[in-house]
Amino acid sequence: xxxxxxEDERYYxxxxxxxxxxxxxxxxxxxxxxxxxxxxxxxxxSGCEHKAECLYKYNPExxxxxxxxxxxxxxxxxxxxxxxxxxKMKKAF
Numbered sequence: 076x077x078x079x080x081x082e083d084e085r086y087y088x089x090x091x092x093x094x095x096x097x098x099x100x101x102x103x104x105x106x107x108x109x110x111x112x113x114x115x116x117x118x119x120x121s122g123c124e125h126k127a128e129c130l131y132k133y134n135p136e137x138x139x140x141x142x143x144x145x146x147x148x149x150x151x152x153x154x155x156x157x158x159x160x161x162x163k164m165k166k167a168f
Contacts, residue, residue, distance in 0.1 A: 079094075085149075094118075096116065097113060097114070101146065111150060112146040
């Protein structure tokens with residue numbers, strides 16, 4: 076998925092070109108730490124040819140009306156990206 080930002084709103088574009096917009100923010104306590112998860116979802120996945128691979132445990136008979144929802148820890152993704160950049164810089168030297 077690719078990330079887009081429009082008027083300070085982050086959203087994702089799936090492989091079929093559909094937008095996944097921010098739905099809500101969730102906080103999860105885990106071993107003394109709080110994780111903040113941003114939840115994004117697609118308004119309509121009907122007719123998508125990637126649906127079987129995209130939706131977790133997709134069953135065409137039961138889940139034909141389901142739409143893609145994903146949870147992202149954006150802080151974790153940011154730190155991971157920064158770490159990869161530092162690793163690349165160290166390898167260059």
